[in-house]
Structure formats: C-alpha cells, structure tokens
Amino acid sequence: MTAAVEPTLTKALLADTTTVRLRPRYEGSNICTWIGFKHVNYLVEEAVLIHFAQSGVPARQLYEEYGLGLDVVGLDTRILHAFHMDDEAEAEVVPDTSAEDGTLGFRVTVRVDRDGSTLKAVTSKVRVSLRTDSYLDLPTEAPAELARFTVARLGTHEGAAEEAGACVAADAVLAAGGDEAAVLGALTEGRNAYAWKWNITYPYCHFTERLQMSGYLRLMEEAKDRFVLDRGISIKTLLDDRKWIPVVPRSAIRIVDEALMEEDLYTVYTVEEIFKDFTYTSRMDCYVVRDGRLTLTATGRIVHGYAVIENRRDWHLVPFDQRVLGALAGQPGSGS
Known part of the structure; x- marks a missing residue:
C-alpha cells in the first residue's frame, strides 16, 4: 500500500x-x-x-x-x-x-x-x-x-556498479576449498597490497543488520594501520623514531552492495600510486562471500602523506625518505 x-x-x-x-x-x-x-x-x-x-x-x-x-x-x-x-x-x-x-x-x-x-x-x-x-x-x-x-x-x-577486480584467482581458491590464508594470498598476489578477513560485528552496523558507512571509514583507517605495520613502518614506529604522523588530504568510499552483521568481510588495501615523494594513494576493496564467490560491497581510495610534529600545536608536511618509499613500494627489507 x-x-x-x-x-x-x-x-x-x-x-x-x-x-x-x-x-x-x-x-x-x-x-x-x-x-x-x-x-x-x-x-x-x-x-x-x-x-x-x-x-x-x-x-x-x-x-x-x-x-x-x-x-x-x-x-x-x-x-x-x-x-x-x-x-x-x-x-x-x-x-x-x-x-x-x-x-x-x-x-x-x-x-x-x-x-x-x-x-x-x-x-x-x-x-x-x-x-x-x-x-x-x-x-x-x-x-x-x-x-x-x-x-x-x-x-x-x-x-x-563496480568491477570487482582481483577476484578471479580468489574465487578459484574458494571453489577448491582453500583456507583463509590461501584466499588472502590470491587477493594480494601480484599486487602491492595487504588483506585480512574480519567477522562483521554489531557496533559497525545499523538498521538491525547491515554495515554502515561509518563502519567502512573505521575499516579504512584500520587498513592503513595494518598495512604500515606489515611493512615495518607502523604508526608508533615513525612516531617514536621521527615524530612523523600520517595525514589525509582526501578520502572517498562508495557502497556497492550490502554486507551483513556476522558475515566474513575480506578487506584489501592496495597502494596504487606514490606521487612526488609526498603523498600516496591507496585503494580499499571489501568483499563478502556469496554463493561461493567474492562479492564486492564497498570500494574507496585514500590519499596519505606524513607530517612532522613541531610542538604540541603545529606540524608540517615532510617528503618520504628511502626507508618509507621502499616500504610503501613493497621493496623487501626496506621498512626495517
């Protein structure tokens, strides 16, 4: 009616x-x-x-x-x-x-x-x-x-509508009964990326069942944190070593399907471009498994740079050095 x-x-x-x-x-x-x-x-x-x-x-x-x-x-x-x-x-x-x-x-x-x-x-x-x-x-x-x-x-x-990308190999692994590590490996193979699986929890959802935009924002922040930790330049590492903090001039997210409470969400964070040693752009893709295949639920991009803390009030942007550039680009041993 x-x-x-x-x-x-x-x-x-x-x-x-x-x-x-x-x-x-x-x-x-x-x-x-x-x-x-x-x-x-x-x-x-x-x-x-x-x-x-x-x-x-x-x-x-x-x-x-x-x-x-x-x-x-x-x-x-x-x-x-x-x-x-x-x-x-x-x-x-x-x-x-x-x-x-x-x-x-x-x-x-x-x-x-x-x-x-x-x-x-x-x-x-x-x-x-x-x-x-x-x-x-x-x-x-x-x-x-x-x-x-x-x-x-x-x-x-x-x-x-959005092309899923990077799912063909992961879908094949799922079809063959591959475990979590194998699926994550397929999602990141050949890409400068980090991925993890997470079970969607109640605090990230709204209207009783589905993951909301603020939840994806929290995931995007966590993806950056996980990525730099994996590369040996964690947030705390650069803070303690240099007083460097991450800064974000731009972020964008689009929801392209629904992700539901207690579904497993695969999140892939991929560095796409490093621009003039000052910023880098990463893409975040989120998937759930439906009918034995990965379905894209959200995609977005975030631009990051670094700033040095001058005092309790001020900071200014700094260029990446070779250690950070190497870690962001995925060069072995560069982040240590």
Missing part, C-alpha cells in the same frame, strides 16, 4: 541550504590535538543528518513511519585545513540532486575560524539512498515523493 502523496515533503530537502555549528568528537583526537580523517567525515555525515531533520524528514521518522533506512552510500571528502580538539565548525549543506538522480546528493562545506579568519576546511560530496526495511515483517508505506530514492537493496542505486 502506498501512502498519500505529500507534495511538499521533499521541497526543503531538495532545495534548501542548511547551516549548522558542529564540534568534532573527543575520540577523534589520537595524536596531540589533531582530529583524524574519520571523524572529519563524521562531521560531514552529521551535517547531512541534521539537514534531513531540519527539512522535516529526520532519519528516525523515515524509518519508524515509512520503513526507510537512511544510508550514506557515497562520500568523497577533501580536507584543506586540519581540525583540532575543541574546534567549533560551521557546516553548510547544499542539496545537489538532479531530476534524473536515483540517490539524494549533497555538497557539504565545513569552515573553521583560525586567527581571526574563517577558512574553508573541508569539502565533501555525499550520496544517500533510502533502503526499504525488510528485516521486520511489517508493512512499508513510503511516500511517493521518495520512491525514486528508495531501493530494496543497497547496490541497486544508480552509480553503484
């Missing part, structure tokens, strides 16, 4: 600009008082959620009344200036949804005050899908205005 059409239900959501004051969470300050990329993306997500609420369609109402789960399915974020603990930021959310789009789009700009000036600190492009609840055996009565943004399953929204 379809609910009666509300002609103005999406008017503000699709047309009005929302401005809100936000503060990064204390948890995101891991080194000195700087806020990591994951929590910067949390600010972006929070700004979009507030935009929905101020437009008259908060996430709670969408789910409880209409059976629609609000899922961020795309994030592409550039960090132009670092955030610090206790910063108060102003986030502006501008709707960016064309008449042909099957997802809700938003452009988010986050500004912060520095020494009497207001700086554009973050820009982000966000895509949102409304996913019909199928876990609870209850009727769903979504308004007609929201129909084109509504999907029965994440991954069927526009722009979700």
